[in-house]
Amino acid sequence: MTPEEFRRHGKQVIDWIADYLSNIESFPVRAQVAPGDVRRALPVSPPECGSSFTEILADLDRTLLPGVTHWQHPRFFAYFPSNTSGAAILGDLLSSGLGVQGMLWATSPSCTELETVAVDWLAELLGLPRHFRTDATGGGVIQDSASSASLLATLAALSRATGGVTAHAGITGRHTLYVSSETHSSLEKAARIVGLGADNVRKVPVDPATLAMDATALDRMLATDLADGAIPVMVCATVGTTSTAAIDPVRAIGEVCREREVWLHVDAAYAGVAAVCPELRWVNDGVAEYADSYVTNPHKWLLTNFDCSVLWVADRAPLLDAMSIQPEYLRNRATSSGAVIDYRDWQIPLGRRFRALKLWAVMRWYGADGLRDHIRTGAALATEFATWVARDPDFELHEPQVLSLVCLRPRWPELSTGEANDATTRLMESLNASGALYLTHTKVDGRVLLRMAIGSPTTEERHLREAWLRIREEHRKTLADLALERAT
């Protein structure tokens, strides 16, 4: 494709996206296809000859779009928000257009240095400690996801806990990792990947009311394991769990970690970005004093399209000890001088996209005040929605309600817990199948809850009103259907 063809087709694509975003409310939120529908609609074999871009866009409309679930739809409330924004899309487009690969400083200095500046800026916006900055002992780096960030934290922690022995000798003893029952599954995945094994992931009990990790129980568990000869590697505290956005007591956990000399990783994938607002900075209480590593995802609730997850470490040495390898074909004068950062040593892959451009474009376009407005709007809408739920006798609000996530349980008079769970699931499936909104569930204390994850920049109060109306209607309808089924 010549630059002039690119100019022409590029504008076609920009128009396609602008039209898509303008009309997004006209689509069912969740794709209405069955497994295999999209695949069967595509040719079995690749084309022998090329097509025009117009044909490619026509195929996108005809064949692919019906199978797309619209994550940017204002009535998408599933999982967590996965914000995109025009500024981020264009930042990412510039990255694709430049087509540079930033594995080393030398392979494109701006790719590395803009990333350093962007993560330092973000640390400042979030009120993160000075030692997380690259000009101090630590540093930040953009990862594809919090899963990868937590995996790297685990590798750095392993390196520190074993004095660097594992990099050479591998895992030779029993090494343990501490999470709660509410911690994200990526931590178990990390434990499996690094060779600790799922059996050595120790689940610390949570406070039954707040679902936050019990720091006293953690301390007891560490004492027992140490007495048994295990080497505790890392504790993961979560700021905003995936299930209910519960917040672990980072400060209390941090005191235990410091006492026991165990690495504290803080997974604030969803909630961490809330700290752009000074009044929400309490979410990171204890991070400055105790966290050895910290991750939050601008690609969730901070207007930057996937993938953009930022990992910070308080001390970069153990991470580099764990990850650095220097083959001949990557040697270069800048690396040898020690004056530069080579981010390949801060991640699993060798190659890397110029992802800093999109995060930088977002911070430049919105400014700190624009980002604060965005977070405040999402949190305020969630508070509003929670009020409606709390007031309605047919529903139970899960409390504490945190930030932009609202968890709720429809009430099902006379049903057992199991029957009620089935009824809630049935209600959710009907709502999602309708295409009017999309929400997901979790389970707390054996009971299924619905999760309304608010925080998309396109979601306004009217979308929440529509959604709430549909949920209540569907609840009444399900109650009536169940009564009818019991009667027949």
Add this chain to the structure above:
Amino acid sequence: MTPEEFRRHGKQVIDWIADYLSNIESFPVRAQVAPGDVRRALPVSPPECGSSFTEILADLDRTLLPGVTHWQHPRFFAYFPSNTSGAAILGDLLSSGLGVQGMLWATSPSCTELETVAVDWLAELLGLPRHFRTDATGGGVIQDSASSASLLATLAALSRATGGVTAHAGITGRHTLYVSSETHSSLEKAARIVGLGADNVRKVPVDPATLAMDATALDRMLATDLADGAIPVMVCATVGTTSTAAIDPVRAIGEVCREREVWLHVDAAYAGVAAVCPELRWVNDGVAEYADSYVTNPHKWLLTNFDCSVLWVADRAPLLDAMSIQPEYLRNRATSSGAVIDYRDWQIPLGRRFRALKLWAVMRWYGADGLRDHIRTGAALATEFATWVARDPDFELHEPQVLSLVCLRPRWPELSTGEANDATTRLMESLNASGALYLTHTKVDGRVLLRMAIGSPTTEERHLREAWLRIREEHRKTLADLALERAT
């Protein structure tokens, strides 16, 4: 940013990229900045208020562009080609515009099903075996890089070698991995990450002429290690090493692996895509019969911008055994039915971009014949360049010369090997500092070689002629300078 603002600024960005690609030859290939230059030119703190997109683009021109090394420049010959193309950029732009996250089939069916179709198409284009297809026992998946693909292969191999024990119990014995001295450093990185440790990476000798792994030596090493009680996990054969594009004898290695029941991973990151041309399909000899896993990178030499590395497995069961975890909040009807693929279980991160769009757009735009033309052009240009080198008494061509990579050594009469290496490095540094071209080096048998990695879609014969002229001039100049330095 509203859809209408996006439409306006989007077209500005498309014009910016089209202009950049049109004028790319006017830039020095390698950035001319010193460490810290870009960082110092950017504000220390993030902006309080937002900017216009015009200002953001002006900053890009003024502050960032001088620090960019132009990977898409026709005289970029460093590392390996990192092809982009208009079709790929626009496919990726559509992915950003849709902003879907394809961790599960259910979270956007088209994202999963187009990926399945795209990797099956690519398998067909490359003549890869039927069992690599997703409708057979295996399957393909897009990764960010060959490093991640090889890490996943190692995890799957570990799972098979230990009957699934490591996922639960972790690493409990001595597990070994087999590479050659020429194998990419990502394999040692993988061994460190999974807890095997670098000490258990066994380096198999290579044939000194071809730099290809010696299968007989591999067999002896496996026998010794097995007798010592080690559990051999995986052998990595490389099709096109990073240093010289050497090709390991996959068939002979595969026979050893089959006999010893060890997983065979084939790293064809660079060279694998050459198989789109039937006359180059010899590169994958033995893959169909013996490979348990195979990776090649469309983001190197197949016109698809980074990141797009495709991993195939012959049997997906060990990979899924190694990687699957099912927390409550990801449960859904489609997953439970077993009728769908959830690619989150095929990768390290949980979330994923709709990367299939760019690979699909490339195959649709170029068609099989366009892709073959591209590979043939790159290989023919390299053959031409190699002829010039071979004919010139001042240079030595490294043979065998493979595909689009040409390795060469300037001759330095009367210099010792160490002095000659220094002179070659000095020559390379001068060339790269000039901005006229960019090339990198490797070391074979203690001698520094220059690597000319051809294969960019923008590189024409005239660019190679210009580069060759510069290399010869710089060689003469360096010889004269050295003589002068010796005389004074």
